[in-house]
Amino acid sequence: MENIKLIVNFLGQLLPAINITLIVSLSSIILGSLLGLLLAAARLSQSVILRVLAGIYVSVIRATPSIIMIFLVYYGMPLLFNGWFHTNIDGWNRMYFVIIALTLLFSAPVSEIMRSAYESISKGQMEAGLLVGMSPFQTFYRIILPQAFVVALPNFANSVVNLLKEGALTFTIGVVDMVSKAQMIVANNSGGYAWQTYCALALIYWVISLAIDKGVSLVEKSYQKKRKTIAV
Amino acid sequence: MSLDTDFMVKVAYTAIHGVPVTLKIVLVALLISLPIGVLFALIRIYRIKVLEQFVKFYVSLIRGTPIIAQILIVYSAFPSLLNTIIGKAAFDINPIYYAYIVFTLNSIATLTEVFRSALQTVDKGQMEAGLMVGMKPRQTFWRIIFPQALISALPNIANATLYLIKNSSLAFIMSVKDITAIAKTEAAFNYNFLEAYLVVWVYYLIICYCAEVIFYLLERYFSKYRRPTKKTTGFNWLPFSIKQPEIEAKTDLTESERTNHAQN
Amino acid sequence: MLKIEGLKKSYAGNDILKGISINVNKGDVISIIGPSGSGKTTLLRTITTLEEANGGHISFAGVDNDFQKLNGKDIHTIRRNIGFVFQNYNLFNNKTALQNITEGLIVARKVKKSEAEKIALKALERVGLTDRQNHYPSQLSGGQQQRVGIARAIALNPQVIFFDEPTSALDPELVGEVLKVMQDLANSGTTMVVVTHQMNFARDVSNRVIFMADGYIVEQGSPKKIFENPSEERTKTFLTDILANV
Numbered sequence: 001m002e003n004i005k006l007i008v009n010f011l012g013q014l015l016p017a018i019n020i021t022l023i024v025s026l027s028s029i030i031l032g033s034l035l036g037l038l039l040a041a042a043r044l045s046q047s048v049i050l051r052v053l054a055g056i057y058v059s060v061i062r063a064t065p066s067i068i069m070i071f072l073v074y075y076g077m078p079l080l081f082n083g084w085f086h087t088n089i090d091g092w093n094r095m096y097f098v099i100i101a102l103t104l105l106f107s108a109p110v111s112e113i114m115r116s117a118y119e120s121i122s123k124g125q126m127e128a129g130l131l132v133g134m135s136p137f138q139t140f141y142r143i144i145l146p147q148a149f150v151v152a153l154p155n156f157a158n159s160v161v162n163l164l165k166e167g168a169l170t171f172t173i174g175v176v177d178m179v180s181k182a183q184m185i186v187a188n189n190s191g192g193y194a195w196q197t198y199c200a201l202a203l204i205y206w207v208i209s210l211a212i213d214k215g216v217s218l219v220e221k222s223y224q225k226k227r228k229t230i231a232v
Numbered sequence: 233m234s235l236d237t238d239f240m241v242k243v244a245y246t247a248i249h250g251v252p253v254t255l256k257i258v259l260v261a262l263l264i265s266l267p268i269g270v271l272f273a274l275i276r277i278y279r280i281k282v283l284e285q286f287v288k289f290y291v292s293l294i295r296g297t298p299i300i301a302q303i304l305i306v307y308s309a310f311p312s313l314l315n316t317i318i319g320k321a322a323f324d325i326n327p328i329y330y331a332y333i334v335f336t337l338n339s340i341a342t343l344t345e346v347f348r349s350a351l352q353t354v355d356k357g358q359m360e361a362g363l364m365v366g367m368k369p370r371q372t373f374w375r376i377i378f379p380q381a382l383i384s385a386l387p388n389i390a391n392a393t394l395y396l397i398k399n400s401s402l403a404f405i406m407s408v409k410d411i412t413a414i415a416k417t418e419a420a421f422n423y424n425f426l427e428a429y430l431v432v433w434v435y436y437l438i439i440c441y442c443a444e445v446i447f448y449l450l451e452r453y454f455s456k457y458r459r460p461t462k463k464t465t466g467f468n469w470l471p472f473s474i475k476q477p478e479i480e481a482k483t484d485l486t487e488s489e490r491t492n493h494a495q496n
Numbered sequence: 497m498l499k500i501e502g503l504k505k506s507y508a509g510n511d512i513l514k515g516i517s518i519n520v521n522k523g524d525v526i527s528i529i530g531p532s533g534s535g536k537t538t539l540l541r542t543i544t545t546l547e548e549a550n551g552g553h554i555s556f557a558g559v560d561n562d563f564q565k566l567n568g569k570d571i572h573t574i575r576r577n578i579g580f581v582f583q584n585y586n587l588f589n590n591k592t593a594l595q596n597i598t599e600g601l602i603v604a605r606k607v608k609k610s611e612a613e614k615i616a617l618k619a620l621e622r623v624g625l626t627d628r629q630n631h632y633p634s635q636l637s638g639g640q641q642q643r644v645g646i647a648r649a650i651a652l653n654p655q656v657i658f659f660d661e662p663t664s665a666l667d668p669e670l671v672g673e674v675l676k677v678m679q680d681l682a683n684s685g686t687t688m689v690v691v692t693h694q695m696n697f698a699r700d701v702s703n704r705v706i707f708m709a710d711g712y713i714v715e716q717g718s719p720k721k722i723f724e725n726p727s728e729e730r731t732k733t734f735l736t737d738i739l740a741n742v
């Protein structure tokens with residue numbers, strides 16, 4: 001009972017820092033999806049070079065620990081910018097580095113999800129669209145995309161949850177997010193109530209993950225309903 | 233911009249001592265969590281009362297929370313927990329044991345889901361055929377269903393292993409002297425962090441690619457029964473073909489198996 | 497030899513079998529025909545307890561009991577004495593053709609491995625697939641897989657073999673080889689119960705034909721009677737329809 005009270009109390013102290021987590025996650029999701037789209041396009045393109053480069057990129061990211069990616073971006077980018085553009089970006093908000101790192105990480109699985117979703121929609125659909133007189137773009141936009149979206153959705157949501165969890169490493173480069181807030185609370189209590197604090201932290205992430213899962217299954221259900229009503 | 237290559241070579245030499253530590257964490261976690269993952273998957277598939285709820289809860293909790301939160305909880309809760317059991321000696325425990333605990337707990341959740349979907353891809357006709365040649369459900373499960381499920385699970389086990397290898401890079405937070413920790417310490421003297429992490433990165437790339445090749449070979453070896461003809465396929469160079477193994481629940485073997493269990 | 501009385505099965509509120517009684521004698525080759533959804537497959541599956549019956553009585557191989565009172569030992573005895581050939585073959589995917597046959601002998605019957613292989617080879621010879629013994633199911637054509645399925649059933653030397661639409665999943669050009677094997681079996685005196693849509697087989701090979709519809713046995717008798725002079729209107733309609741489509 002005592003512990004539950006403590007956890008609730010810590011929840012109240014941690015929650016204000018949630019906006020960092022949300023900003024970092026949302027920006028990375030948007031930027032990462034765009035980059036992922038480009039990568040998917042590259043992997044589906046006619047050019048062998050583009051396909052191989054995108055393939056290497058995806059496989060390297062797949063083998064890169066998130067923490068290493070964050071460190072590499074954080075320590076490497078200022079050097080790169082200094083060397084190439086002679087600009088000093090040391091003063092950047094550290095959050096930007098995390099967003100860039102997560103964008104790079106997120107884009108790889110997302111590109112794979114987009115690619116396999118696109119490939120799962122049969123060629124026949126494109127041909128059928130062209131045959132009834134739609135332009136390739138119209139066919140893609142009106143026929144392929146909605147179907148690919150449904151196919152990709154569960155995997156995409158899975159990647160979003162992963163991104164959210166990777167975002168918890170933001171604290172490692174000194175951004176005051178929920179994790180680092182939790183560590184501060186523990187430090188302020190001279191190490192006391194540590195596990196209760198971290199449980200509160202885990203709880204917040206758990207609720208967000210559950211919400212994402214729930215949201216996705218709702219969207220999926222509504223799509224299935226639509227499909228049924230159309231079929232009838 | 234220039235990199236201190238001498239320093240990088242030096243880090244490469246010292247950080248290599250962290251490789252066995254990383255591998256140890258990965259192997260211990262895998263070896264313990266594989267059988268437990270199978271067990272948990274079976275609990276879910278056979279819908280064993282109460283336990284099923286526990287497994288569901290456990291998997292959702294672990295998968296819904298960042299590994300860093302799990303590390304912090306275990307690392308803060310276990311020492312004092314052990315303290316009450318074995319006394320002061322608890323604080324002298326090698327932190328690698330905490331790493332074993334965290335990463336095992338984490339992998340169990342991943343592998344439970346892996347085995348659950350793999351077991352569901354095996355057609356329920358396989359069980360029926362086993363029963364009709366006179367085998368018991370248990371015999372059919374271990375001799376026919378499980379080997380097939382294991383092989384269809386291999387790509388996902390590979391994914392889980394990669395995930396585990398990458399996550400193990402956070403062991404330094406528990407003051408485990410793994411690759412990352414060693415490089416970090418080295419870099420702290422002269423602030424050569426970029427160089428140090430580049431070296432660490434290369435180590436992880438090598439470890440991950442080795443794991444991928446091992447799993448690729450395992451898959452090739454064990455799925456001989458799946459290849460329709462004996463044509464030799466050229467070596468499929470992995471980095472260019474990352475598989476997203478499709479999880480496809482073909483049939484629900486739950487229903488028939490459960491009734492059969494009830495009858496026998 | 498195998499006697500079923502009043503077998504009932506319902507699923508999700510629908511009655512699939514509404515009291516079926518069958519008597520199979522040694523050496524019988526019985527064809528069960530009827531429209532899809534009439535409960536033919538369910539009949540075979542409930543007798544072998546792959547599906548639970550909701551009522552009825554079985555006397556077979558020393559078991560003499562109501563379906564709902566069968567214990568584990570009874571079920572084992574029943575299954576042990578019935579061979580089953582599945583519509584989708586259901587060969588063990590991770591075993592070779594030979595191992596598919598020896599598996600049951602070694603594991604369930606405790607036959608020695610060398611002995612089991614001898615029996616299996618003999619069974620493979622009967623279906624003409626000795627040269628495919630080391631092939632995995634995925635390396636065999638549908639017709640070959642089904643022949644291995646038949647060999648697997650006969651190797652266990654059951655009192656009766658059930659065939660559940662053994663040719664329905666096959667490409668038309670592969671149906672012949674399987675039917676031929678079945679015909680050879682019938683000629684050698686194997687007791688068989690065959691659910692089939694192959695009217696030629698029902699007419700030419702079996703000694704009794706059962707026509708089922710809506711969970712009932714509508715009528716049964718010799719092939720000559722059923723095909724040339726059916727007494728029920730439903731049988732007539734069914735046969736006219738199906739023969740018109742051949």
